[in-house]
Amino acid sequence: MIVLHPAARPLAVVAGVLMLGGSALAQLQLTPTDAPPKASRSVRTKTIKPPPPKEAAKPAKPAPAADAKADAPAPDNPNVDLVYGAYQRGLYKTAFDLAMKRAQDNKDPAAMTMLGVLYANSMGIKRDYGKAIEWYQRAADLGDREAMFALAMLRISGRGSPPDKEAAVKLLASSAKLGEPKAAYNLALLYMDGQTLPQDFKRAAELLRFAADAGNPEAQYALATFYKEGTGVEKNLYKSVRLLQAASLAGNVDAxxxxxxxxxxxxxxxxxxxxxxxxxxxxxRQNSAIAQNRLAHVLVFGMGAPVDKVEGLKWHIVAKTAGKGDLQLDEALAQATPEERAKAQDAARKWLGIK
Incomplete structure (x- = not known):
């Protein structure tokens, strides 16, 4: 029977803090690897769009516009959020001015959170972590869960003030209690890491389940790994695969x-x-070296797809540049005809942007 080797061995947790401008999103990475899990942890970084503040009603995302006044909805409609509408269209200065007015005149916590996002990410205003923290704190004091989450991430990262993990944990717990999936997910990360909080995989699984049920793909992938390995939950391959499917549909590459x-x-x-x-x-195509390696096997050896040796060897060469070597594929490359090898190498260089 032809089998593709699973991408992940027993649970390996790589914990890090993902920074986006002034926002910091703690991110759990259950990194697919054929190597045994390491005791050490490292930081991986990727770009995540800053979370907009929640609102009762939000307009559909229109095309970018240069003139805020011309495109802005009629202000006499109480169900239209002008601040969020401007933010969606990339009119950050307009969003800032409108949010500032709402924050000062109406004491609106969502507007305060928006000001925190704009200050933290240098959108329409010069980046100022101190002011971002001030507005996040004011919104958090009024019960805004998004502000609590964003403030927790700044407290963990130490941007705008000295790091304060104890305060961050309290903010994450409060935000999660109010139903914020990202806060639940990041709190689970801390329980898994076992440094800021006592390691507790059962509690981490409970938090991951909440975030996964809310549609968080990272939590779905992490919980899938829990079910696969029986970590914090009873081992259940069926539940693991269902969660992998959900996270995959949401675009999580590892899933x-x-x-x-x-x-x-x-x-x-x-x-x-x-x-x-x-x-x-x-x-x-999303640069997963594991996927590139498995696809190379599929195409070179005709496993579940027609043989395409040149395309398969291309992916092998690409995966190898990312550290995913493979002796079996090395042998296939060595045994390829000079023409096949040249075509595969040219295709790999093109993919990697090498002239």
């Missing part, structure tokens, strides 16, 4: 790889090699 491998092998789900190969292609 795409894991779900593709489960589909290919028929592990915890019905076997579907065609769907698996399609997902591997998608993840490979």
């Amino acid at each position: 795409e790889v894991e779900y593709a491998i489960a589909l290919f092998n028929g592990t915890g789900t019905e076997k579907n090699e065609a769907a698996a190969v399609s997902l591997l292609r998608k993840a490979a």
